[in-house]
Amino acid sequence: xxxxxxxxxxxxxxxxxxxxxxxxxxxxxxxxxxxxxxxxxxxxxxxxxxxxxxxxxxxxxxxxxxxxxxxxxxxxxxxxxxxxxxxxxxxxxxxxxxxxxxxxxxxxxxxxxxx
Amino acid sequence: xxxxxxxxxxxxxxxxxxxxxxxxxxxxxxxxxxxxxxxxxxxxxxxxxxxxxxxxxxxxxxxxxxxxxxxxxxxxxxxxxxxxxxxxxxxxxxxxxxxxxxxxxxxxxxxxxxxx
Numbered sequence: 264x265x266x267x268x269x270x271x272x273x274x275x276x277x278x279x280x281x282x283x284x285x286x287x288x289x290x291x292x293x294x295x296x297x298x299x300x301x302x303x304x305x306x307x308x309x310x311x312x313x314x315x316x317x318x319x320x321x322x323x324x325x326x327x328x329x330x331x332x333x334x335x336x337x338x339x340x341x342x343x344x345x346x347x348x349x350x351x352x353x354x355x356x357x358x359x360x361x362x363x364x365x366x367x368x369x370x371x372x373x374x375x376x377x378x
Numbered sequence: 379x380x381x382x383x384x385x386x387x388x389x390x391x392x393x394x395x396x397x398x399x400x401x402x403x404x405x406x407x408x409x410x411x412x413x414x415x416x417x418x419x420x421x422x423x424x425x426x427x428x429x430x431x432x433x434x435x436x437x438x439x440x441x442x443x444x445x446x447x448x449x450x451x452x453x454x455x456x457x458x459x460x461x462x463x464x465x466x467x468x469x470x471x472x473x474x475x476x477x478x479x480x481x482x483x484x485x486x487x488x489x490x491x492x493x494x
Contacts, residue, residue, distance in 0.1 A: 366424050369422045
């Protein structure tokens with residue numbers, strides 16, 4: 264398997280613009296996670312899905328952030344409108360089974376810069 | 379408060395030398411502890427996963443130890459190579475929350491640089 268695939272790898276946009284990040288999890292994995300990584304705060308969980316259903320979105324910073332998983336092989340994280348403080352690396356990760364036993368596989372990340 | 383603290387923040391060693399990274403946690407209840415390696419510009423990659431009953435686990439030149447009584451873990455790297463230069467993140471799996479998910483608490487990481 265090719266692993267978790269994220270796109271784009273890099274995104275530079277201006278404040279106020281809409282940003283859409285994409286993720287293809289590993290085939291057969293039933294959990295999908297979106298994380299954000301910054302120097303100041305490290306890795307933070309934004310939202311996770313189980314069998315395409317959003318389970319916990321308490322980590323989503325505010326209403327400007329939204330995530331969807333229309334099917335088992337695709338998820339998006341959208342920021343609208345974007346702000347400079349959203350600049351970070353966004354990781355998608357997937358796992359099989361309950362997370363206390365399932366190994367977490369991360370994608371290579373999408374580096375977002377909002378000017 | 380559930381926390382994972384790693385030390386040192388950064389470390390420089392010479393190629394071929396050994397090193398040990400530390401992780402202390404206050405997460406309760408405890409499910410398992412993981413070490414990840416994150417190369418610059420890449421996503422984290424799992425090195426080891428240890429449950430409560432496991433004291434040590436190896437993955438090649440990486441050996442992780444766990445003392446659940448003192449809530450401490452270490453990652454020992456033997457005969458370091460230039461490719462070991464990366465951030466090493468300690469992650470503790472804790473309380474069971476909605477949807478069958480044990481919340482992961484991430485440490486800030488130790489940045490290791492191996493010099494020739």
